[in-house]
Amino acid sequence: MLSRAEPSPGNVIRQRLLLRKWDFWTAVTIVVYLLLCVFVVYPLVTLFINSFISEEGGFTIENYITFISLKYYRMALLNSFMVSALATLGAILIGVPLAYLSTRYAIKFKGLMQIMIVMSLLSPPFIGAYSWILLMGNNGFITRFIRDLGISVPSIYGMHGIVFVFALQFYPHIFLYVSGALKTIDTSLEEASESLGMTSWQRLRTVTLPLIFPTLSAGALMVFMASFADFGTPMLLGQGFKVLPILAYEQFVSEMGGNPAMASTLSIILILFSTSVLFTQRYFVARKNFSMTGMRTPKLIPLKPLAKTLLTILAFIPACISILPQLTVILTSFIKTKGPVFQSGFSLDSYREVLYRVPRSIIHTYSYSILSIIIMVAGGMLISYILVRRKSKLTAALDGILMIPYVMPGTVLGISLIVAFNKPPVVLTGTWIILVIAYVVRKIPYTIRSSTAILHQLDRSVEEASISLGVPPMKTFFKTTGRLMAPGVISGAILSWITTINELSSTLVLYYGATATISVTIYSEVFTSNYGTGAALASILTLSTLISLLIANKLSGGKGLSV
Template sequence: MNRFLPWGLLSLVSLVFLSVFVAYPILGVLLRSFLGETGGFSLNGFLIFLTKGQYLEALFNSVLLGVTVTFTCSVVGVFLAFIVARYEIPFGSIIFLLPLSILIIPELISAQSWIMVLGNNGLVTNLFKAIGIPFPRFYGWLGLIYVMTLTFYVHIFLAALAALQGFDHNLEEAGLSLGTTPLKTYFKVVFPAIMPAVLSAGLIVFTLVVGNFAISITLGQRVPLLSVMTYRSFISELGGNPTMQSTLATVSILLVVAVLFLQKRYISKRNYQMVAGRTPPRKKLKGWKSFLASGGAGLIIVLSLLPALVVLIGSFTYSRGPVMYWGEFTLSNYARIWDFNMGVIFNSLKFASLASALGVIFATLVSYLLVKKRNVLSTSLDYLLLLPLTISGTVLGIALAHGFNSGPLVLTGTAGLMVLAMMLRRLPFGVRNAASNLHSISDSIEEASVSLGVPPVRTVFNVVLPLMAPGIAAAAILTWVTTVAELSASVVIYQAGQETLPIQIFRLISSDLMARASAFGVINMLIILVPVFFGIKVMKVKLFSS
């Protein structure tokens, strides 16, 4: 019994928590997809899915969009990583702002900004109309691929950059010494070595695209997609078809699981290990090569950071309904928030603070249990932690809403469910960041403290937690950022009076009130930016070290 306490007990408590609030709701979704109208076993939901063209079209479109955006992100991310790793460019220091752009500029705000520029009533669209040149419709496939590429390519950029910086230049020189051209050497030696890292990041991009809600519903007006169709089925005025809601959610889960399986099998057969070697030197380019490399990288940087500037200007722009009068500035958008919508800001701060605090505490505990105190329950904990990665926010919201609308624990409609959804959305990433430096903490340090008579639990607080501080700080900041920007799960489960900043922005965008949405967007970005800036500049936290 003494060997079970306290770490075995804490593992059991963590396992019960994940079972109740993650496994149980998801299992409920899966089981409901096999129930008919009478409550008995039925495959009617899947028969409808396979026989009605709209559902198959949504599945095909989701897969096609995921594959296309993953490919475009790979092209952009690997190109930019290669330029940064191999060549000196004039604005190289700005490159390191790109990872922050995905934190500071939420997906919804990115989509909103490009609608303000390239949408039907966008600034560039109206300029083209004024000179008599038709501008292509931005909504649909064009807008989805364009905005999602600029939103998600940073994941592949970071993975490819890390792989290229760890590449042994001796291998490349060996290929060149055999008479192979530099371009052929890149494709035969360099790129295959970094491919596992790119594929792992590509999987993240694919799952983010397939489960994406904010950009999909904002720009994909005429493109049926699983995430949007699942959401609309859930919020239907007549309550929708509960079987089809669960069936669509189940298909989304199975799609991601299938991709996870294929990716794991592919990488297991192509696993490269790089021994310590010479890092490739960075070169200076001249002439047209310098122009092409610097120009291409510069364009990517500008387009990545442009949404923040557009939303900032839009928040001070005078508007009348959906029409924005660019060049006419006003403070009325912010004054309206001060007079009528401060509750939305307080909701975001309250829900995000609670979700972040609870999420970091739980992530810190679980990371310590998995890394330092593994036991017979650890494997089950590992698997349960993976479950949130296999579902989109929309599916998670539906699972929680259905799972806790009756029975001994009723949470549907309460603020507690909002906090729970925000906490669970990025829990696996919080655990990973909290554990980022646990592997480098020697067990002998903890054992020495215990041998001096300090109880194990107090040793954790006095010795281990201070050493874990950088990872915990990174987990706290990243958890805060994702909870403040959370939309896909919260928009499914919120009730009147529980609106957060992303929900309010989404509602305003749906009503084409872009100027007012921009003011909320700026406030949302500031709430995100302040902790990020404080963590990086004051606390010297390395957010992307793990």
């Protein structure tokens, strides 16, 4: 009697590999790649090709030659670098000493100070610029007060004002990064240097700063990239001072019909330089990377009452100045106005006008952001699982593509989406769909990073036990892993939500009248000198940000956001 032939070991292995390759997660990987190709790679490739198209439709490098030959364009690039470099330097000069004070000394009210600092970071830069116009513009409250004293002061407009606003807006990046590093530094290294006769300054310069250099450089990179990509602040405060994001926007929406090819060229140059900065930072970190055991973390140095009070006041000075824009817009939103002029007394007229004249902007902001955050949470959790649990060259490339929009200026992302989807077969320009796509593509890295962080902490054995009991991998993820990940995902999700409701640069390029959001309406109100309604709308965004921050703090058990 013939027995059925047993399959060879080689066939068994091949069958198992085939089953492993073509499962639920393989399908997710393919879908994510397809979506990224459509909404990230294709727009970028189209933008790149468009930069070589002449007005007649032929191939040309004239746009790049024009950029190199005209001082107007070269100066815009130089201005972008100068503003970003000076803002980064200013942020370091504020953030590092403040982080050192708060982590090494027992000063008062640290919790309140950190809430103020995070609030100033999460508020959009253009609201900060708008607030400083109210305070130190040509007819600002502080400007008028000082001039009444007979002292002449420059207004906030110009390059110095842009750098000032950026430094105060973005120093929390430095503060949060450096604070985390200083809390985990090994004090035995500092004690060893002290025993060798080093002064406090020498110890700080030769031991402490090199140890935190990778973290400090990461924070500095965040500040530089945010300053380099920002559109709203230079547009509001520049008054003729041009940076590259402004030129790209103006070339694209010029009243004379615009020059999409030149706008594409400027966008490609923006991407190239921002990417170059990213790789430069990584190169220096790789060369100067120090490690430590972290066995002995620093203890707070007790202070005498007078010293504690003085250091607390010193620490709160930058925190109070940086939160001033939020307080300003809230206060001015209740001041009576007559057109662009503020009058004595308080009223709710600005809020009434907002609810009567632009209620759809408020509805659009929250509806688009809610839809975006649902997609970001669902997509972010699935993508993070692929990146952490299904590591391969394919997923490593996926991680790289996902981070491209993270380093792209919002203006560039908006232009690339319009260039890609303004003609058949897929026309999305002028619809709310293109805004949601831009928000998801630009903000999902926050959710992915928080999801991967929590997933690294989860033991595989929980999933393996579920699968061994016969539960399919997809069902295991949704019933077990996803639920365990949920608390950790909240931090990144709320950060994505906050940055989405405050998004200006990509929205300004992509919206049209029927899809305007709060941020775009604030921008329009400021340019038409309707400061009261602009302040009321900015207050709504500030309140939304504060509520979101408090919810995140509550859900994370008092740990707040991982910014």
